[in-house]
Amino acid sequence: MAGPSGVCVSMSRARGVSVSRAHCGGARHPSRRRSPAIIRRSGRGLDQSSSSSLGFAFVCRATTEESESMPASEETGLPKGESSEEEEEVFIRRRPPHGRPRNPCGPIDFVVTDYVEENEPRNILEEIVWYKDTEIAARKDAMPLTRLAAGVKKAPPPRDFLAALKNTYKETNQPALIAEVKKASPSKGVIQPNFDPVRIAKAYEAGGATCLSVLTDEKFFQGSFSYLREIRAAGVTCPLLCKEFVVEPYQVFLARFYGADAILLIAAVLPNSDLAYLLKVVKSLGMTALVEVHTEGELERVLSIPEVELVGINNRDLGTFEVTLETTKRIMESKQGQECKDRDLVVVGESGIFTLDDVNFTQECGCRSILVGESLVKENDPETAIKTLFGR
Numbered sequence: 001m002a003g004p005s006g007v008c009v010s011m012s013r014a015r016g017v018s019v020s021r022a023h024c025g026g027a028r029h030p031s032r033r034r035s036p037a038i039i040r041r042s043g044r045g046l047d048q049s050s051s052s053s054l055g056f057a058f059v060c061r062a063t064t065e066e067s068e069s070m071p072a073s074e075e076t077g078l079p080k081g082e083s084s085e086e087e088e089e090v091f092i093r094r095r096p097p098h099g100r101p102r103n104p105c106g107p108i109d110f111v112v113t114d115y116v117e118e119n120e121p122r123n124i125l126e127e128i129v130w131y132k133d134t135e136i137a138a139r140k141d142a143m144p145l146t147r148l149a150a151g152v153k154k155a156p157p158p159r160d161f162l163a164a165l166k167n168t169y170k171e172t173n174q175p176a177l178i179a180e181v182k183k184a185s186p187s188k189g190v191i192q193p194n195f196d197p198v199r200i201a202k203a204y205e206a207g208g209a210t211c212l213s214v215l216t217d218e219k220f221f222q223g224s225f226s227y228l229r230e231i232r233a234a235g236v237t238c239p240l241l242c243k244e245f246v247v248e249p250y251q252v253f254l255a256r257f258y259g260a261d262a263i264l265l266i267a268a269v270l271p272n273s274d275l276a277y278l279l280k281v282v283k284s285l286g287m288t289a290l291v292e293v294h295t296e297g298e299l300e301r302v303l304s305i306p307e308v309e310l311v312g313i314n315n316r317d318l319g320t321f322e323v324t325l326e327t328t329k330r331i332m333e334s335k336q337g338q339e340c341k342d343r344d345l346v347v348v349g350e351s352g353i354f355t356l357d358d359v360n361f362t363q364e365c366g367c368r369s370i371l372v373g374e375s376l377v378k379e380n381d382p383e384t385a386i387k388t389l390f391g392r
C-alpha cells in the first residue's frame with residue numbers, strides 16, 4: 001500500500017497501521033531537506049536495544065563535566081545538535097537519507113519507494129559505515145555496554161601509542177612505522193591468503209615496527225577484534241591501533257576490551273561534535289585517537305578541536321580508490337599543514353607507501369610516522385620487507 005510521498009506500508013504482517021513522518025536525525029546530507037524522512041517507532045533495529053541509552057549514561061559518568069552537559073541521542077549515545085554548517089562538511093552520509101529499504105515497525109514494516117538512487121551508498125566508506133548499525137546492534141545484543149564496560153576494567157593497561165611514535169622518530173630520524181595487520185580490503189580483495197595475524201604481528205615487531213594497526217572490520221576487510229587480543233596474548237609489545245570505522249562510543253569500549261591502545265576516528269564520517277565527544281571517550285579509557293583526514297577542509301575542522309594530538313592523512317581517495325602521495329604533500333603544504341607543524345602535532349602519512357623513496361618523500365612532507373599495509377602484508381617475510389622499506 002503506497003502512502004503519501006513514496007512511503008509504502010507493507011501490510012503483510014499487519015492488521016492496522018499508522019506511520020509517523022518527521023525529520024530523521026541520523027542522515028547528514030543536504031538532500032534530506034528536500035523531503036521528510038521517516039521516524040522509526042519500534043521494531044527490530046538499532047533502537048531496539050536498550051543498551052545504547054544505558055551506554056550513554058555510563059559514558060557520561062566516565063567522561064568530563066563538559067560532556068555531561070551535552071544532550072545525547074538515545075539511539076547512539078552521541079551528542080545531538082551539530083550545526084548545519086558543520087554537517088555540510090561531513091563527506092559521508094551516516095545513514096541512507098531516506099531510511100532503510102525495508103523498515104520494520106512493530107507488527108508491520110514500511111518501505112520507502114522514492115529516492116532509490118539517493119538511498120544507495122555513494123562510495124565504499126558510506127557502504128561500510130551504513131553497515132555498522134547492523135553490526136553494532138548485534139554486538140550490543142551479545143554484550144550490552146554495561147557488561148562491556150565492566151570487562152574493560154579487566155583489560156591490560158593501555159600503552160602510550162603517541163609517545164612510542166615520538167620516541168622512535170627522535171631516536172632514528174626516520175618516520176615511526178605503524179605496520180598494518182590486514183588480510184583483505186575493498187580496493188585490493190584478498191592481499192594475504194596465508195593470513196596469520198599473530199605471525200605477521202611478531203614479524204612486524206622483529207622488523208622494527210613501532211606500533212601495529214589491526215583491521216577489525218569483518219565484512220569488508222576480513223578482520224576481527226579478537227586479533228587484537230591474540231596479538232597481545234602472544235607477547236607483542238608494540239602499541240596496537242584498532243583500525244575500525246567508529247560511529248559510536250560502544251566501539252571504543254570494544255576496542256579497549258580487546259586490548260587496543262589507540263583507535264582510528266575518521267573525519268569524513270564524524271562531524272566535530274561527534275569527534276570531540278569520541279575523543280573524550282577515547283581519553284577517558286587511556287587511549288590515543290588517530291584522527292584521519294582526506295582534505296584540507298577536514299584538517300581545518302579537526303584542528304579546531306584542542307584534544308587532537310595525532311593526525312593521519314590518508315592518500316587513498318575513497319571514491320575512486322586512487323592512491324597518491326601528492327595528497328600528503330598538498331595538505332602538508334597548506335596553511336592547515338603548517339598549523340600542524342606549528343602545534344608540533346604528529347602527522348601520519350597513510351596508504352600507498354611501497355618504497356624507501358616513498359618513506360623519504362612522506363618524511364620530507366613533514367610526517368613523523370607512516371602507516372603501511374599492503375606493501376608489507378603481501379610479503380611472506382614481513383620482517384625483511386620492513387628492513388627493505390627503510391633501507392636498513
Ligand SMILES: O=C(O)c1ccccc1NCC(=O)[C@H](O)[C@H](O)COP(=O)(O)O
Nearest residue numbers: 124185186187350351352353372373374
Ligand atoms: O584500502 C581500502 O580499500 C579502503 C577502503 C575504504 C576505506 C578504507 C580503506 N583502507 C584503509 C586504509 O586506509 C589502509 O588500510 C591503510 O591506510 C594502509 O594502506 P596501504 O598501505 O595502501 O595498504
